[in-house]
Amino acid sequence: MEIITVNASQKYDVIIGTGLLENCGEYVKKVTKAEKIALISDDNVSGIYSERVTASLKQEGFEVCLFTFPHGEASKCSDTLNRIYGFLAENHFTRTDCIAALGGGVTGDMAGYASATYLRGMDFIQLPTSLLAQVDSSVGGKTAIDIPEGKNLVGAFKQPKLVLCDTNALRTLPRDFLIDGMGEVVKYAMIKSAPLFDILSANDIDSIWNVMDEVIAKCVSIKRDVVEADEFDKGERMLLNFGHTLGHSIEQYYNYTGISHGRAVAKGMEMVTELSEKRKLCRNGLTDDLMTLLKKYCLDITVEPKASQLGNACLNDKKREGGSINIIICSDIGKSSAVKMTVGDFANFLE
Amino acid sequence: MEIITVNASQKYDVIIGTGLLENCGEYVKKVTKAEKIALISDDNVSGIYSERVTASLKQEGFEVCLFTFPHGEASKCSDTLNRIYGFLAENHFTRTDCIAALGGGVTGDMAGYASATYLRGMDFIQLPTSLLAQVDSSVGGKTAIDIPEGKNLVGAFKQPKLVLCDTNALRTLPRDFLIDGMGEVVKYAMIKSAPLFDILSANDIDSIWNVMDEVIAKCVSIKRDVVEADEFDKGERMLLNFGHTLGHSIEQYYNYTGISHGRAVAKGMEMVTELSEKRKLCRNGLTDDLMTLLKKYCLDITVEPKASQLGNACLNDKKREGGSINIIICSDIGKSSAVKMTVGDFANFLE
Numbered sequence: 001m002e003i004i005t006v007n008a009s010q011k012y013d014v015i016i017g018t019g020l021l022e023n024c025g026e027y028v029k030k031v032t033k034a035e036k037i038a039l040i041s042d043d044n045v046s047g048i049y050s051e052r053v054t055a056s057l058k059q060e061g062f063e064v065c066l067f068t069f070p071h072g073e074a075s076k077c078s079d080t081l082n083r084i085y086g087f088l089a090e091n092h093f094t095r096t097d098c099i100a101a102l103g104g105g106v107t108g109d110m111a112g113y114a115s116a117t118y119l120r121g122m123d124f125i126q127l128p129t130s131l132l133a134q135v136d137s138s139v140g141g142k143t144a145i146d147i148p149e150g151k152n153l154v155g156a157f158k159q160p161k162l163v164l165c166d167t168n169a170l171r172t173l174p175r176d177f178l179i180d181g182m183g184e185v186v187k188y189a190m191i192k193s194a195p196l197f198d199i200l201s202a203n204d205i206d207s208i209w210n211v212m213d214e215v216i217a218k219c220v221s222i223k224r225d226v227v228e229a230d231e232f233d234k235g236e237r238m239l240l241n242f243g244h245t246l247g248h249s250i251e252q253y254y255n256y257t258g259i260s261h262g263r264a265v266a267k268g269m270e271m272v273t274e275l276s277e278k279r280k281l282c283r284n285g286l287t288d289d290l291m292t293l294l295k296k297y298c299l300d301i302t303v304e305p306k307a308s309q310l311g312n313a314c315l316n317d318k319k320r321e322g323g324s325i326n327i328i329i330c331s332d333i334g335k336s337s338a339v340k341m342t343v344g345d346f347a348n349f350l351e
Numbered sequence: 352m353e354i355i356t357v358n359a360s361q362k363y364d365v366i367i368g369t370g371l372l373e374n375c376g377e378y379v380k381k382v383t384k385a386e387k388i389a390l391i392s393d394d395n396v397s398g399i400y401s402e403r404v405t406a407s408l409k410q411e412g413f414e415v416c417l418f419t420f421p422h423g424e425a426s427k428c429s430d431t432l433n434r435i436y437g438f439l440a441e442n443h444f445t446r447t448d449c450i451a452a453l454g455g456g457v458t459g460d461m462a463g464y465a466s467a468t469y470l471r472g473m474d475f476i477q478l479p480t481s482l483l484a485q486v487d488s489s490v491g492g493k494t495a496i497d498i499p500e501g502k503n504l505v506g507a508f509k510q511p512k513l514v515l516c517d518t519n520a521l522r523t524l525p526r527d528f529l530i531d532g533m534g535e536v537v538k539y540a541m542i543k544s545a546p547l548f549d550i551l552s553a554n555d556i557d558s559i560w561n562v563m564d565e566v567i568a569k570c571v572s573i574k575r576d577v578v579e580a581d582e583f584d585k586g587e588r589m590l591l592n593f594g595h596t597l598g599h600s601i602e603q604y605y606n607y608t609g610i611s612h613g614r615a616v617a618k619g620m621e622m623v624t625e626l627s628e629k630r631k632l633c634r635n636g637l638t639d640d641l642m643t644l645l646k647k648y649c650l651d652i653t654v655e656p657k658a659s660q661l662g663n664a665c666l667n668d669k670k671r672e673g674g675s676i677n678i679i680i681c682s683d684i685g686k687s688s689a690v691k692m693t694v695g696d697f698a699n700f701l702e
Binding site: 092148 | 507
């Protein structure tokens with residue numbers, strides 16, 4: 001079991017290990033004074049885990065109310081959020097009660113946002129069950145929903161009280177979700193860690209299981225360092241956005257249904273690195289190295305739109321500031337920086 | 352002109368004086384690096400003030416986009432909020448841009464909440480035009496929308512960068528709105544200030560104009576003190592809720608249309624003081640003193656429901672904590688405290 005402590009505006013532990021869901025109650029009891037817990041989960045994950053999670057929470061004396069919504073990014077919207085608010089009100093949840101997100105990134109983002117805003121803030125616990133959620137979205141306190149105009153455009157910073165990453169949960173994931181999560185894992189290697197890049201290069205989508213706990217802990221600890229340096233996303237934290245500006249635009253192009261987040265980010269990393277290499281903003285051959293790694297994890301994909309067609313969608317990116325946009329560029333493996341471009345320069349960059 | 356500085360998580364000035372709307376641009380320029388300002392207003396206020404505000408902002412080089420919504424509490428909902436988000440996205444607002452709320456409490460609460468959540472936070476300016484907004488809702492950083500289950504149940508703490516209280520704006524208010532605002536003014540006197548109670552007692556709804564700037568400054572400075580002591584509403588700040596738990600339930604009883612906020616709060620203060628006196632929780636005769644003052648400001652009203660009928664609606668009050676609810680009680684003029692009651696005790700209290 002690995003424990004990584006995050007010192008953000010609220011201090012909390014990310015615990016990585018096996019069997020954590022079955023025993024979540026004892027961990028949760030230590031971090032909240034809540035009497036009631038709203039367990040929020042999608043219909044896929046709920047069927048597998050909600051019973052054992054509920055049982056463990058009840059054993060510690062919590063009253064548990066389960067809210068289930070249809071799985072998929074399309075649910076991460078204002079309609080589902082309003083249903084969550086209604087559920088919390090009907091069940092008389094109070095400001096000292098707690099929301100627990102059981103599931104992947106969609107669940108964590110939306111349940112976290114509900115916990116940030118219902119009664120102006122309740123306690124929040126993350127129980128991430130996907131690789132993507134364990135290495136990325138459950139840590140750092142970014143919560144959000146999508147609106148028709150773009151992904152994650154509405155949200156709040158809300159640090160959880162606890163994150164329990166049960167790596168057993170990843171075993172029940174469809175292979176597709178594992179591939180999806182590896183997109184963010186490759187991102188961490190690219191922006192901050194040549195050693196992680198080497199571990200990934202020495203494995204592939206099948207053998208990665210042998211080093212999964214180590215890989216997750218490395219990713220979480222990179223994210224922890226970045227979040228501690230810049231909780232509210234004014235500088236350093238932007239690096240985590242490598243591949244995301246174009247990635248989000250690709251997801252939007254496919255209406256958040258045709259292509260998964262991790263694959264879109266992989267494609268975004270590929271596009272931005274290729275463009276960077278063309279403009280001598282990174283070392284020669286970096287795109288090839290990245291592509292070799294992406295292939296090992298089935299993340300070499302083709303998409304319809306060219307980079308130049310995605311420029312307009314990128315203008316709603318949260319990393320934009322007034323007439324400029326911050327693009328993350330890796331000059332080499334493990335070395336990244338934010339480059340501020342005017343909207344015009346960015347359009348040229350994408351050509 | 353009076354300037355009251357609020358030292359919350361963000362430091363900002365509340366400026367009280369005349370002609371501030373016509374000259375808002377120069378004040379706004381000092382507090383934000385925004386290039387664009389989303390001016391949010393209802394159809395009543397917009398018609399009177401949006402042109403001169405826009406002109407002043409443009410003179411300082413800001414690009415201004417106006418969003419207008421139908422006036423009234425019914426607009427303070429998820430639908431209008433979603434339209435604001437869409438408006439911000441379509442106009443390519445960024446995290447470094449700014450939202451300005453021009454209007455009363457509904458506008459300030461909703462525009463403030465939009466500024467707290469769009470892109471996880473933009474700059475925010477309050478230009479309150481009602482007495483209620485100037486003395487209460489524009490100061491202190493509480494933002495919210497209503498949901499079908501109750502008022503202000505969804506929200507965020509978001510301190511503005513600046514509050515400009517142009518007392519000229521109050522002159523154009525229908526008398527009804529002035530009365531409404533006086534409900535909160537009486538509240539300040541009751542919870543914290545016997546001198547303010549004396550000033551109010553020496554005047555009435557017509558003569559209060561002669562001392563309006565002083566009254567507003569007194570209220571803002573009481574609120575400032577309370578907010579500085581307890582920005583995130585864990586203790587002291589609860590005092591501001593005097594009359595509000597029952598008041599909100601009265602508003603809900605009338606579906607947020609039959610009775611204005613200030614009147615509902617006045618009735619809530621009356622009910623809770625009457626119940627307190629019956630149970631010897633305040634000095635004898637306090638209810639009479641309060642009623643004498645409320646009459647001077649046309650705030651002695653009758654409502655259909657009895658206190659005992661409002662208990663259930665009160666259970667969704669944000670001041671509730673688990674199985675308890677915090678009720679604010681004044682033991683005398685200017686002396687208030689929070690009394691924690693179990694849900695059962697509270698039901699008995701209301702009988």
